[in-house]
Amino acid sequence: MASTVSALDAVRLTLDRTSPVPLYHQLARQLEEAIEQGALAPGNLLGNETGLAARLGLSRPTVRQAIQSLVNKGLLVRRRGVGTQVVHTQVRRPLELSSLYDDLRAAGQDPATRVLRNERAPAPADAAAALGVPEGTEVVVLERLRLTHGRPVAFLRNHLPPDLPGPDTARLETTGLYRLLRAAGRSPRSARQTVGARCATPAEAALLDEPAGAALLTMRRTAYDDTGRPVEYGNHVYRASRYAFDFRLLVRA
Template sequence: MQATLYAEYRKLDRGSEAQRSLAYLRLRRAIQNTIESGAFPPGQALPSERDLAKKLALSRVTVRKAIGGLVEEGLLTQRHGAGTFVAERIVKSFSRLTGFTDDLRARGLKPRVKFLERGVGEVTPEEAMALNLSPGADVIRLRRLRFADDKPLAVESTVVPAAVIADPNAIKLSLYDALEKIGCRPTRALQRLRAVALAEDDAKLLGCEAANPALAIERRAFLDDGRVVEFTTSLYRGDAYDFVAELHGE
């Protein structure tokens, strides 16, 4: 695997003087190409800065700059005292109705949430239509930044009927945990996905560049009796999530 990376760097180093980019950009591209080819799978450790510098005749400052850029993009992750690794992507299956917290716990990751908004207000016309509520009804609004092992992965805006949960402070780490406690965990959901470019404000929250690709998911979740208990719009980092659906023939 290391040989593949070294070969990729040398291939990028063979261009003319006019074509060749700065050394740290060539190394950055070589690492990215090696990851995208599958030669470095998620969780794979990279060679140490010292080994890369020695093998490729580069300074450690150059190596550090190349790796730092990929860490900022979310392609690599660094663990203190352990080294640099290819970032693990979160795989989300559409065959089961789970929340963000459930998905991370199932993969041994530590979920964390930062509330950007949490309060009660009057339902908007769009929210009333999504939740099947009458005009003037009260709703709980949540805007949350979701983390996995302290890495920001998603921004979520959620609306819940106040008739289901009256106190927004009852929702801590997981909305679905709060709903389950009162016997209102949803049993089915409708979701709509689309690819989007991150707006500047959302990109800043997620630690990405503006216009980076993201997945926007709109979810309406239902109880057995048909009531809608959740209307959520989520923005997921495109470099950190894979969504998988199992399909069957007729």
């Protein structure tokens, strides 16, 4: 059951009317910080715009603009008959060789997986090159929709070498691919990875609950075992409104 508006009553909101920063932006930033810090948790209700405007001495359009900016970021959702509700914090993932499922679970993001495809099919040119097999070789093709708190965050397409058995669909829905690869004796040890960005196709937008043309983060990765053999080729897209990569950079002397 969703929490009541009392959760927002415990959040201190202060606005500086002498600041050049617009009031809606000040309010949106403080609400976002409260979500990031856990003061407002997934499921908490913010109440209606009229009540919040009266509490803060703001106009209703100002409050509506602040809330809409967080809806656009995927932090809040408006539900008919329920009101404005906190959905989640943005997924922030360290850029390292790890399973998205395990990273989400460790971060308390309540991951779930919907397997859309699990079959053997001819490898397209990019997957064949990554896996070191001739184009058209039958390989394992996986397509999965990854969700957090019941909402989609990523569409994952993976190709596995032909010598690997196709993973069990039921297990794919409850654990990460890398854990299954380790169980099959093909542990990923290193990878080459490229991160980019582009706009969502209509099909991707429908899957990820985004408008057509919305910004997506992209990631292509070829992972290798400790003998240097490729164990998987991934081609993934992530909702930019709900997902970010974290980098740790070192200065070279």
